[in-house]
Amino acid sequence: MATTGTVYDALVAIVGKDFVSDRKEERYFYARDGGLMPPHEPDFVVLPRTREHVQEIVKLANREKVPVVPQGAGLALTGLVIPQRGGIVLDMKRMDSILEVNEKARYVIVEAGVTHGALKNHLQKHHPQLRHSIPDSPPTATIAANAVIHGQGRLSQQHGFNSDMVSGLEVVLPTGELCRIGSCSVSPYWFSKGPPLPDLSGLFLGWFGTTGIITRLGLKLYPCKKMRDVMLALTDRAELVPEIMLRLSHTELVEDVVAAAQPLPLRFRDTFWIMAYITGDTQEELEFKRKAVWDALWDLFESRDVGFLSLPPAMKGPLLSMPSKDTTRFADVSKGGGFQYAGPIAPIEKFPLFVSKLEEVATRHKLFYSSTSRLIGAGHCMMFSFSFSFNRANPDEMARAKTALDECSKFALEEGGVLWKADIDEQKLLMDKMDPNTLALMKKIRKLLDPNGIMNPGNWEIG
Amino acid sequence: MQDYASQIHRCFRCGYCKFPSDYSSFNCPSYRRFRFDSYSTGGRLWLVHAWLRGEIEWSEHLAEILYTCTTCKNCVEQCPMKFAPDIVEWIVGARSDMVEKGRIPQRVARFFEAVHGYGNPLKRLRSQRAAWADGAREYAPGDEYLLYIGCLGSYDENGQKMAGALVDVLNASGVSFGILAEEEECCGNEIYMLGEMGLFQSLVEQNVGRFRDLGVRQVITLCPHGYNTMKNHYPASGGDFQVYHYTQVLDDLIKKTGVKLSSAAARVTYHDPCFLGRYNNIYEQPRRILQGVPGIELVEMERNRKDAFCCGGGSGNFITDLLAGGEDSPARTRVREAHETGADILAVACPGCLTMLTDAVKAENLDDKLVVKDMSQILSAALPAR
Numbered sequence: 001m002a003t004t005g006t007v008y009d010a011l012v013a014i015v016g017k018d019f020v021s022d023r024k025e026e027r028y029f030y031a032r033d034g035g036l037m038p039p040h041e042p043d044f045v046v047l048p049r050t051r052e053h054v055q056e057i058v059k060l061a062n063r064e065k066v067p068v069v070p071q072g073a074g075l076a077l078t079g080l081v082i083p084q085r086g087g088i089v090l091d092m093k094r095m096d097s098i099l100e101v102n103e104k105a106r107y108v109i110v111e112a113g114v115t116h117g118a119l120k121n122h123l124q125k126h127h128p129q130l131r132h133s134i135p136d137s138p139p140t141a142t143i144a145a146n147a148v149i150h151g152q153g154r155l156s157q158q159h160g161f162n163s164d165m166v167s168g169l170e171v172v173l174p175t176g177e178l179c180r181i182g183s184c185s186v187s188p189y190w191f192s193k194g195p196p197l198p199d200l201s202g203l204f205l206g207w208f209g210t211t212g213i214i215t216r217l218g219l220k221l222y223p224c225k226k227m228r229d230v231m232l233a234l235t236d237r238a239e240l241v242p243e244i245m246l247r248l249s250h251t252e253l254v255e256d257v258v259a260a261a262q263p264l265p266l267r268f269r270d271t272f273w274i275m276a277y278i279t280g281d282t283q284e285e286l287e288f289k290r291k292a293v294w295d296a297l298w299d300l301f302e303s304r305d306v307g308f309l310s311l312p313p314a315m316k317g318p319l320l321s322m323p324s325k326d327t328t329r330f331a332d333v334s335k336g337g338g339f340q341y342a343g344p345i346a347p348i349e350k351f352p353l354f355v356s357k358l359e360e361v362a363t364r365h366k367l368f369y370s371s372t373s374r375l376i377g378a379g380h381c382m383m384f385s386f387s388f389s390f391n392r393a394n395p396d397e398m399a400r401a402k403t404a405l406d407e408c409s410k411f412a413l414e415e416g417g418v419l420w421k422a423d424i425d426e427q428k429l430l431m432d433k434m435d436p437n438t439l440a441l442m443k444k445i446r447k448l449l450d451p452n453g454i455m456n457p458g459n460w461e462i463g
Numbered sequence: 464m465q466d467y468a469s470q471i472h473r474c475f476r477c478g479y480c481k482f483p484s485d486y487s488s489f490n491c492p493s494y495r496r497f498r499f500d501s502y503s504t505g506g507r508l509w510l511v512h513a514w515l516r517g518e519i520e521w522s523e524h525l526a527e528i529l530y531t532c533t534t535c536k537n538c539v540e541q542c543p544m545k546f547a548p549d550i551v552e553w554i555v556g557a558r559s560d561m562v563e564k565g566r567i568p569q570r571v572a573r574f575f576e577a578v579h580g581y582g583n584p585l586k587r588l589r590s591q592r593a594a595w596a597d598g599a600r601e602y603a604p605g606d607e608y609l610l611y612i613g614c615l616g617s618y619d620e621n622g623q624k625m626a627g628a629l630v631d632v633l634n635a636s637g638v639s640f641g642i643l644a645e646e647e648e649c650c651g652n653e654i655y656m657l658g659e660m661g662l663f664q665s666l667v668e669q670n671v672g673r674f675r676d677l678g679v680r681q682v683i684t685l686c687p688h689g690y691n692t693m694k695n696h697y698p699a700s701g702g703d704f705q706v707y708h709y710t711q712v713l714d715d716l717i718k719k720t721g722v723k724l725s726s727a728a729a730r731v732t733y734h735d736p737c738f739l740g741r742y743n744n745i746y747e748q749p750r751r752i753l754q755g756v757p758g759i760e761l762v763e764m765e766r767n768r769k770d771a772f773c774c775g776g777g778s779g780n781f782i783t784d785l786l787a788g789g790e791d792s793p794a795r796t797r798v799r800e801a802h803e804t805g806a807d808i809l810a811v812a813c814p815g816c817l818t819m820l821t822d823a824v825k826a827e828n829l830d831d832k833l834v835v836k837d838m839s840q841i842l843s844a845a846l847p848a849r
Contacts, residue, residue: 018789021499023524025510029501034476047498073478074500094498117486125487139486140478325543331475332544338475392472392512 037079072145084458168218190218336391344417467556558658602641
């Protein structure tokens with residue numbers, strides 16, 4: 001592009017030569033993620049260290065009309081940080097300071113590049129009585145990016161989406177101003193992202209970086225009990241899974257509820273695993289909760305519709321690990337290094353229908369599948385994953401996986417689900433189905449905040 | 464070497480490879496230094512895959528990305544996939560392809576030229592290989608051990624002090640040993656890691672042939688790099704001798720002979736060399752030795768044993784310096800971590816680590832607070848007066 005020299009030099013002047021690249025190798029890597037969306041190269045990859053860096057870069061991008069795409073670890077798998085129109089990819093991971101933990105108000109303030117792994121370690125080491133909601137994505141996933149995509153984690157059954165646990169934001173607006181959102185806009189404390197003020201966090205969460213760049217984030221922390229355990233209920237009746245999940249949630253004693261389905265190993269086929277995670281400060285507390293889980297499903301156990309599997313340590317360890325390496329290992333099931341999932345957020349009553357669709361689509365496209373469904377809120381909805389693994393060295397299999405994912409997404413949407421971290425094609429599906437006035441409001445918001453249309457263009461792009 | 468080209472696409476770029484097991488910090492030396500994802504293991508594997516598929520052209524920058532990997536094996540420890548044990552071999556395989564095509568960074572090419580022409584990567588004279596060796600005699604048939612010094616021990620100033628100290632300790636322990644002096648050849652570990660398989664094989668054959676001619680049955684190496692290649696690569700080329708790193712031998716000797724060590728009051732933290740620890744699972748012997756010295760208080764750095772952070776010197780980077788300096792260099796990061804323990808001494812068991820970390824202490828202006836010493840130097844100082 002004609003301005004390359006000028007923009008490059010200006011970027012170097014902002015962050016230093018070591019942290020700007022316009023070289024082919026960085027442009028290649030940052031042009032894609034681990035999923036199946038087509039790549040598109042940025043012109044520059046930049047690693048800011050401070051919010052002032054981010055402000056200066058955004059101002060530069062406005063002057064030059066260059067797109068800006070903020071990125072965490074790029075693990076959404078749906079191409080949300082693929083720079084569809086080139087421009088500047090901002091890799092935020094150098095902004096990696098954990099700034100404050102307020103133990104009494106139970107929140108942490110982090111810079112945008114802090115990873116879930118780093119926060120987990122920090123809390124375990126310095127504040128062992130506190131924890132945060134760790135997603136199943138790898139530990140390099142950043143807190144901010146996970147909130148922006150409305151991720152879920154270990155505490156989502158109790159406290160909702162990880163974005164519901166945000167307690168404040170600092171954002172660089174698309175025009176370069178630094179803006180605080182929530183209680184931190186009027187107070188030194190970051191205890192609320194909105195209430196009792198107008199909740200402006202909704203202008204940034206779920207927008208995939210199209211309305212601003214989060215530079216700091218407050219996150220709610222929760223009590224960390226001394227002990228954790230997982231109980232495993234099994235059933236071969238898909239239609240019972242929603243009922244089981246609801247009953248577990250009804251106890252109000254369960255940390256996390258996850259239902260899994262996969263055809264291999266063969267002992268897993270046609271069986272649904274429902275994992276209930278419990279915590280306690282004492283063995284007595286843990287035992288009390290075990291009994292509550294047992295009691296909740298007792299009649300189903302007696303009727304032989306549900307069984308409990310006593311887990312050996314070799315199985316329990318991986319299930320209790322946070323994050324779960326087993327989730328990542330699914331990418332290499334077919335020795336091919338790839339998996340992607342469509343993860344609609346949907347009522348849990350859809351579980352049997354979605355499982356049936358998943359099996360049918362996988363069979364038709366000759367793909368290996370799995371599904372993990374996590375309860376969100378007290379049964380208000382679930383994230384159901386239609387997951388397919390694929391071999392990166394097999395273009396045909398990759399194409400089949402993409403087709404299968406698209407089919408599942410459309411199906412889920414037709415059944416009342418809402419697509420999670422939707423790729424640009426799925427965003428179009430969502431917007432086609434959306435209330436026109438809602439869509440018009442989104443358009444107004446984008447135009448108002450980002451008059452030059454520089455922020456992650458191609459995403460949430462309303463015609 | 465494996466057919467890496469048919470496997471390398473299996474990396475999912477999940478990023479586990481960047482961390483230690485507790486996720487406390489980034490533990491991949493080149494990623495920690497440069498912070499572009501292209502310098503992580505996942506970045507490297509995806510770029511090599513792209514190069515193999517013709518999606519990107521070879522470039523000096525691509526080669527530098529590949530060669531800034533220190534082959535420290537942190538990724539092997541942390542990668543959750545079944546192919547994890549093969550990752551370093553994939554990196555080496557890709558380097559080997561670049562070597563065959565003559566497309567490698569200039570500094571790496573100079574490293575090969577030096578070893579090829581001079582028998583060592585420092586371009587020092589063969590006749591000076593034993594200039595350090597006051598008190599060590601040449602190996603003679605019947606000696607229990609051959610003490611293999613290696614290039615850094617022979618020529619590098621810090622390495623020479625380390626070698627001298629080890630000779631003192633072995634002499635004091637009554638061990639029967641000798642060195643090869645000018646007849647010693649480069650072990651080839653770095654040559655292997657850098658992918659020059661022809662030169663590597665030539666070095667192996669020379670060393671194995673010489674050891675055989677001399678009737679060597681047991682080798683003690685000064686350097687973990689030499690230990691690694693002699694233990695793990697030489698057997699395939701007829702190397703049928705026993706090989707020990709000196710810390711293994713000293714751990715044994717101290718236990719058996721009951722050598723009395725004088726008090727050396729100090730707070731010491733130990734840095735695990737990659738080729739001793741992650742490559743060969745030797746973690747406890749050096750710690751036992753330190754704990755056996757009266758007055759030494761051993762304190763651990765946050766990242767230790769399998770999670771130890773590499774000094775940045777592996778894969779010839781102690782010479783090629785592709786990771787460059789700066790405050791984010793692995794060695795400087797590591798000495799800051801050592802300093803945080805409150806230690807007076809940063810103990811190492813590798814001449815490469817000794818030099819890398821000694822330089823880093825100076826760069827961090829910690830000279831009056833932290834001194835880097837090899838285990839052999841600590842032990843030598845603790846020997847009873849003779």
